[in-house]
Amino acid sequence: MIEFSVVDWAAWAPGLTTRSDWQAWARAPWPPEGEGTPGLSEVPAMQRRRIERLGRMAIQAACWCEPEQGADSTVPLIFASRHGDVERSMELLRSLVADEALSPTTFGLSVHNAIGALYSITRGHRGNNLALAAGKATVEAACLEAVGLLADGAAEVRIIAYDPPLPELYAEFIDEPAPYYAWCWRIAAASPEGTRLRLAWRGDTAQDDPPGPLPHALDLHRFLLSGKRHDERVIDGQRWSWQRVG
Numbered sequence: 001m002i003e004f005s006v007v008d009w010a011a012w013a014p015g016l017t018t019r020s021d022w023q024a025w026a027r028a029p030w031p032p033e034g035e036g037t038p039g040l041s042e043v044p045a046m047q048r049r050r051i052e053r054l055g056r057m058a059i060q061a062a063c064w065c066e067p068e069q070g071a072d073s074t075v076p077l078i079f080a081s082r083h084g085d086v087e088r089s090m091e092l093l094r095s096l097v098a099d100e101a102l103s104p105t106t107f108g109l110s111v112h113n114a115i116g117a118l119y120s121i122t123r124g125h126r127g128n129n130l131a132l133a134a135g136k137a138t139v140e141a142a143c144l145e146a147v148g149l150l151a152d153g154a155a156e157v158r159i160i161a162y163d164p165p166l167p168e169l170y171a172e173f174i175d176e177p178a179p180y181y182a183w184c185w186r187i188a189a190a191s192p193e194g195t196r197l198r199l200a201w202r203g204d205t206a207q208d209d210p211p212g213p214l215p216h217a218l219d220l221h222r223f224l225l226s227g228k229r230h231d232e233r234v235i236d237g238q239r240w241s242w243q244r245v246g
């Protein structure tokens with residue numbers, strides 16, 4: 001079992017661009033949809049051109065969640081995404097099928113840590129930077145990693161969770177809704193500041209819970225905002241239990 005506090009948050013998804021949008025959404029959630037892309041004014045235009053839609057969402061949420069005094073170049077960051085920027089990978093696969101030369105730039109930006117690297121470059125971040133994927137339980141794994149970093153002496157950790165829809169080619173493997181979204185939590189040691197959460201887990205042979213209207217990672221952001229006291233989900237033989245403390 002672990003405990004921690006979420007001292008601040010930020011998020012971006014199509015149709016959900018302000019804190020009030022997200023707070024209203026948490027009371028009556030729906031899968032985000034639309035063609036919008038964040039402006040990402042925090043990043044110079046020359047660098048912004050290299051960042052695709054998913055990366056802009058993730059980096060926008062991370063920028064908005066920076067402390068008011070500005071970006072901390074040493075705070076540990078965990079970029080948590082189940083699928084990553086899969087469209088860039090698809091572009092490479094299409095080139096292979098067409099027997100075309102692969103773009104080194106597309107390859108470099110398709111790897112799972114590329115969005116975190118782009119954030120570090122554009123914001124001058126020099127601290128610990130992790131890219132993590134753990135299936136549906138990606139956020140739970142990120143929180144475990146974050147608490148470990150806090151125990152190692154970090155004052156806080158930022159988790160940036162994000163995912164896109166999967167291409168039609170992977171339709172038979174889609175096991176939960178997959179809209180575009182990105183959110184960021186600022187995690188600190190458990191205290192009265194912010195929202196204090198407890199996460200426990202144990203093995204469970206029950207079947208996975210059926211998917212709801214939201215991907216699990218986005219549903220956890222809804223849990224944070226909604227004020228709900230408890231949430232539980234069985235994922236791949238593990239029962240994860242979330243509880244609001246205090």
